Amino acid sequence: MARNDSTAAQGADRLLASDLAQDLSFLVARLRSRGSAAANARLAPLDLKVRSYSVLSLACGDPSPSQRELAEFLWLDPSQIVALVDGLEGRGLVRRETDPSDRRSKLVLGTARGRELCARARVAASAAEDDSLRALGAGERAALRALLARAAFGPAD
């Protein structure tokens, strides 16, 4: 077993009093670990993971992203985008299209099959959010979303 299953988690509560438990970066990291574990579990039946789902979701959106934009937005290296797009393209979920206005750049577009799978993946991702944020009500989730959006895309350094 990796990490701790929920049935075994009952002994470390006394560490909640530690300084680290109030460290924002630590809290974000812990929530991400739990959240991505939940999301990967929900996406597994669709043969997707959080990273491939992110690429698929953006590719199926309205302004079709270039690989360069995907790398910037997902905070990944361009070379990692290549591998992710390769995987999705091999399954017929997205396709590359050279940008007519800049032949260096390749746009990534969702296929019909990709959009269909993406719709199902969104449902799975939403269920995973419920799994990992059970402690928060709808209003609190909205407040958290607004704060995170500003923090995640705001000026860094």
Added chain:
Amino acid sequence: MARNDSTAAQGADRLLASDLAQDLSFLVARLRSRGSAAANARLAPLDLKVRSYSVLSLACGDPSPSQRELAEFLWLDPSQIVALVDGLEGRGLVRRETDPSDRRSKLVLGTARGRELCARARVAASAAEDDSLRALGAGERAALRALLARAAFGPAD
């Protein structure tokens, strides 16, 4: 270069309109990427990373944690804790002590040198938080902290 340096990030703003940009799990993941990059940069002069800092910080706290508790609290596998404690112990920053009440269990305690380094690391971690959360004011950070604490330690699944 890995990922994107801040000077080059200006082209993917149009993807902010995507569905994914409102996905809570995605926002948490992106903020964590940025936050841990900032924290690792600040901790590098002390030869620490976010994970080793987390262990050191807990070991230097008041209720000395067992390795089992560290694994549960940090959401890591027990086998990963072994490697992290090995590294810190080899540098004389923490030491293992068999729990008298259960000789299977080993408590991890910070040494004098470890506590001194930990104090400096806390300053670095705080500076990293400023780096990555520049977009939020003090009140917003407090609100975010409270929401994250409940979400990160609340019931999961």
Added chain:
DNA sequence: TATTGTTATACTCTATAACTATA
């Protein structure tokens, strides 16, 4: 000369199972 995508490589992180010693 700079940028987009690509390939290749190495390194870190994470997952999993088996083993030991204690309980």
Added chain:
DNA sequence: TATAGTTATAGAGTATAACAATA
């Protein structure tokens, strides 16, 4: 029989450099 720690190994994720095509 169960639990805490350890070891070993494999796979996923990440970092870095070099190259071709295009600007």
